[in-house]
Amino acid sequence: MNSTKFNPVAFILNLAITLFVGYLGSWFTLSSVKTWYVTINKPSFNPPDWIFPPVWTSIFILIAIAAYRIWQKKDQIQHFPRTVAVYLIQLILNLLWSFIFFYSRQIGVALFEIVVLLMVVVFNAWVFYKIDKPAGLLFIPYILWLSFATVLTYNIFVLN
Template identity: 70%
Template structure:
């Protein structure tokens, strides 16, 4: 497979763009609303979220690139793209629901759906390119943790 730098950059930029939109939805509440919530003892420090999410978005973008360059050989490419886009939309949606709308219960339901779609996405990517599937494992693990954190915040508040 020949490396395609423009496609590589576009795939990473797309996921980082989703992250930037989520960051915009999050920015104000992180300073005002979020500190007022009761949080569990395992809640990570605020400074950890940005580097973790940035790293995850880069891995997601690389995984998408690995699939994109094989698109001509994928029988159901439109379905693969649809699942990928749905997980990106749900990812962004969680930030808006939790931080912008302050709807913790709705955010909990949404993040569970997000986790399911990420697993489906990872399995689809794995069938196309094993590394593309493997690159989504940290994303699955982090969103699993974020799901439990969201649940805990919901219960505590």
């Protein structure tokens, strides 16, 4: 990190905000995962339902750690509010995908939205990487999973 002392309140706040967004997304998901989602056509490589909660929880923890690392360098970042805005935008887009796909059941709109989300997440990773290399690298699992989720969403769109 840097010479800044660990701040448990800031760390917990970063973790809480990020995990809360994940929790809200799961709330939208739960509204359809046992009803509508089981009725739609999915590709053969669709993972089992149980895999999503631990993967997303792990990803949210990793990006919360990345956000905390950036927060620790806030005094060194010329445009810190913009950096925070990029992070918050990708969180909002992440939440929005769950709402569009699972709650609204709009697969085509969700496909468009996840492509935008993936681009914003890659941009977020790049912004973080320029400030703190480990923070940017913590986004790699997120980018990989979102890339897979984009392919999955595309295939679900085509099959339905």
